[in-house]
Amino acid sequence: MKNKLSNLLILPCCLVMALSSCAPSKTLQTGNTNAERFSIVENPASQRIDILLDGKRYTSYLYADSLKKPILFPLMTRSGNNITRGWPIEPRANERTDHPHQMGLWFNYGDVNGLDFWNNSTARSVEERMKYGAIVHQNVDSIKVINDAASLQVSKLWLSPRSEPLLSEQCIYKFNISKEGQIIITIGVRLQALRDLSFDDNKEGLLAIRVARELEQPYLQKTTFTNANGIEDPEPRVDNQGVTGLYYSSEGKMGDDVFGTRGRWAMLNAVINQEEVSLIILDHPQNIGYPTYWFARGYGLFAANPLGQNVFSKGKETLNFKLGKGESTLFKYQVIIHSGSHLDSATVNQLSKDFASQ
Template structure:
C-alpha cells in the first residue's frame, strides 16, 4: 500500500514539474557581468538597459512591441537584413546632447578616430538606485555621469525609467535630472539632441537614396537603389505637420505610424509642459532617427530663435518624456491628445 502511495506521489510531482509556470507582470533582472538590465513583461523581454564598453552612453535596446516585434534598429549589435549601417551612435533609445561645454556627447562612438576623441564626451553608468515591479508597471532608477575625455564628470544624471503595459500598448516614461557638479555647464544651441530613438527599417519613410545595407549574413553591402516595399513609416505632429515636414518644427508630440509585417504600429514621443523649450522642436528624420530637441532652437528654426542653456554648478534641471508603443492599430490624434493630456498632469 505504501509503495503504491509513493508511486502515485512520484507521478503527481512529475506531472506538476512538467508544466511551465507562466510568469505574470513585470520583472527587472540586473546582470552586472554583461552590463545590462532586462525589463520583462509576462516572462518576455520588453527592453534592456545596456551599457557595454563599446557604447559611449547607456541606452534602452532593443525595444519591442506587445507582439514582441523589435521597433528599434538591430545594427550594430544584432543586424537584420536590409538595415542601414549609418550613424553607429544611433542605438535603441538614448538621452544626450551635441554640445555640452564644447564636447559632443551625441555623436561619440567607437568609430571616432583616437586623435579626435578629445572633442567628445562619454556617459557612464554608475549605479542602480531602485527597482520596483508590479503586474502592469515597473520602475528602474539609475545614476550616470557625463564625463570629459579625461574621465572627470561634469554632470550627474539621475533617470527614472517608468515602464507600463496595458492590452496592446506599452509605454516608457523618462524623468531625467541633470545636476552640474563642480563647474557651470553650458548646453550651446545644437541640432544634435536630446532624446532619440533609431527605428527599425520598416518604420522609416520610403526613400530613393543610396545607402549601405546588411545582408542576411550581416555583411555590409552598398545598395544603389533601396527596396521600399516594406517601408511604411510616416510622422504626424500635434500641429498637423506630416512626413519630412515635421523636421525643424515645434509640437507637443509626434506620432509615427507604420507597419512591420502584418502588425500595425504607432510610436509616439510626447513632450512635457514643464520641459525647457516646450513645445519641443523635432529632429525627426525619414531615415529612422526620431528625436525631440528643445535645446537646438537656432539650428531647428533656421536662425529665427536661439537657446543657449546654462546650468550653474550645483543646480539641476529635469526633462520628462513619454514614449508610447501601440500594437495592432494606428493611434488617432484624439487618442494621442488624451494620453498627452494625462501625461501633462504628472509632476
Template sequence: MNKLFFLAVILFLNANIKAQQSTGFSIEEKKDKKEVEILFNNKLLTAYCYYDSSRKPVLFPVNTVDGITVTRSYPFKTVSGERTDHPHHTGIWLNYESVNGLDFWNNSTAIEIAKRNQYGTIVHQKIINKKTKGNTASLTATAIWIRSDNKILLHELTTFNFSVNKNDFIIDRITTLTAADTTVIFKDVKDGMFAIRVARELELPSKEKSSFIDDKGNITNVPPSGADVTGMYYGSTGLKGDSVWSSKGNWVMLTGKKDGKEITIGIIDHPMNVGYPTYWHARGYGLFAANPLGRKVFSNGKEELNFSLQPGKSVTFRYRVIIHSGNFLTSDVMDKQAVNFGKIK
C-alpha cells in the same frame, strides 16, 4: 487515494505559483552583460544597457507587447537588409551634441582615437532602485557625463517608469542633470536630445541616396529604401512626413508596418521641460528625436537658446514613449496621452 489527491493539490498549487510569477512585469539584472532586462509576462520588452561600446546607457532592444522589435539592431547586432549608418544611433537614449564644447551625441566606437578628446561619454554608475507591481515597473539609475580626461561635467539621475495597457507599452523617462563643479553650457545645436532609432521597416520611404557629414567630418552614406519601408510621421500640429522635421509640437508619432502588424511609436514632450513645446529632429531614415535645446537651425535663425547650468544646479527632462501594435493610433489618442502625461510632475 489520499496520496494521489495530495499530489494533485501540490501540482495545482505549483502551477498557480508559476502562473502568478509569469504575470506582469519582472526585472532581471545581469551585471556580467551590463544589462537590466525589463520583462512582461516573462517576455523581454526592453533592457537598460550600459555597454562600454555604446558610450551612453540605452534602452535596447525595444519591443511591442506582442514581441515585435521596433528599434534598429545595428551596431549591436547585424540584421540582413538593415542600414549600417550612424553607429551612435542606438535604441532609445538621451544625450546632446555640444556640452561645454564636447560632442556626446556623435560619440561611438567609430571615432578615431586621435579625435576622441572632442567627445564626451555618459558612464553608468549604479542601479539604485527597481520596482514591479503588476502592469507597472520602475528602474532608477545614476550616471556621469565625463570628458575624455574623466572630468565630471554632469551627474545624472534617471527613472524609467514602464507600464502596459492592452497593446500599449509605455515608457516614461524622467532625467535630472546636475552640474558638477563647473558651469555647463548646452550650446544651441541640431543633434539632441531624447531619441530613438527605428527598424528599417519603420523608416519613411525614399528613392534618394543621401550622404550626411557631421561637424567632425565623419561621412555617412544612406542608400535608397525598398518597398518594405512603410513609415510616416504625424505631428501634433497637423504636419506629416518629412515636414515634421524642424516643426514644434507637444507630440509626434511614427506609424508603419512590421512583421505583418501596424505599429505606432509616439513621443510626447512635457510642459515642464525647457523649450516646451520642443522642436522635432525627425528624419526619414529612422532617427526620431525631440530636441528642446536646439532652436537656431530649426527656426532658420529666428530663435536661439544656449542653455546653461551653474555648479550644483539641476534641470529635469521628462518624456513619454508609446509603443503600440495593432491599428494605428489616432491624433485624438495622442492628444489624450499628452494631457495625461502633462499631469505628471
C-alpha cells in the same frame, strides 16, 4: 577606414555574446501572478539589466563602456515585432548601417561645453576622440516591480575625454501596460551640473530612438545596408524596401514636414509583419523649450530636441541653455508603443493631456 570598421564590428559581437551567455545575478518580481507582469534581471558581469514582460525579455538597459552612453535596447511591440534598428548591436537583414552611435533609445546631447556627447562611438579614430564626451553608468539606485508596472532608477556621469565629470544624471525608466494594451515607457532625467555648463544650440539631441526598417519613411540618400546575413555591404545605394513609416505631429504636420517643427507630440505610424504600429513620443510642459522641436528624419532617427532652437528656427530663436555649478534641471518624456491599429490625432491628444497632468 579599415581600422574604424574593424573596431566597429567588435561592438555587436561582444554585446550579442553578453546578451545571450551571462547568467543573471538577481531577479526581482512581485505582484499578482494572474496580471500582466514585469520582472527585472540584473546582469552586472555583462553590464546590462533586462526588463522582462510575461517572462520574456522585452528590453535591456545596456551600459557597456563601448556604447559611449547607456541605452534601452531593443524596443518591441507586445507581439515581439522590433521597433528599433538592430545594427550594430544585433544586426538584421537589409538594415541601414549609417550613424553607428544611433542605437535603441537614448538621452544625450551634441554640445556640452563644446564636447559632443551625441556622435561618439567606437568608429571614431584616436585622433578624433578628444572632441567627444561619454556617459557612464554609475549605480542602480532602485528597482520596483508590481503587477503590470516596473521602474528602474539609475545614476550616470557625463565625462569629458579626460574622464572629468561635467554632469551627474539621475534617470528613472517606468514601464507599464495601459488598459488598452499599450506599452508605455516614461523617462525622467535629472541633470545636475558639476561645473558651469553651456548647452549651445545644436541639432543633435536630446531623447532619441533609432527605429526599425519598417518605421522609416522613403529616403533618397544613398547609404550602405546589411545583406541577408546582417553583414554590412560596402556599396552605397538607395533602397526603400519594406519602408512603411509616416510621421505626424500635434500641429497637423505630416511626413518630412514634421522635421524641425515644434509640437507637443510626434507619432510614427507603420506596418511591421502585417501588424499596424503607432510609435509616439510625448513632450511634457515642464520641460525646457516646450513644446519641443522634432528631429524626425526619414532614415529612421526619431528625436525630441528642445535645445537646438537656433538651428531649427533658422536663427529666429536662440536658447543656448546654461546650468551653473550645482544647478539642476529635469526632463520628462513618455514613449508609447501601440499595436494592432494606427492611432488618430484625437487619441494622441488625449494621451498628451494625460501625461501633461502627471
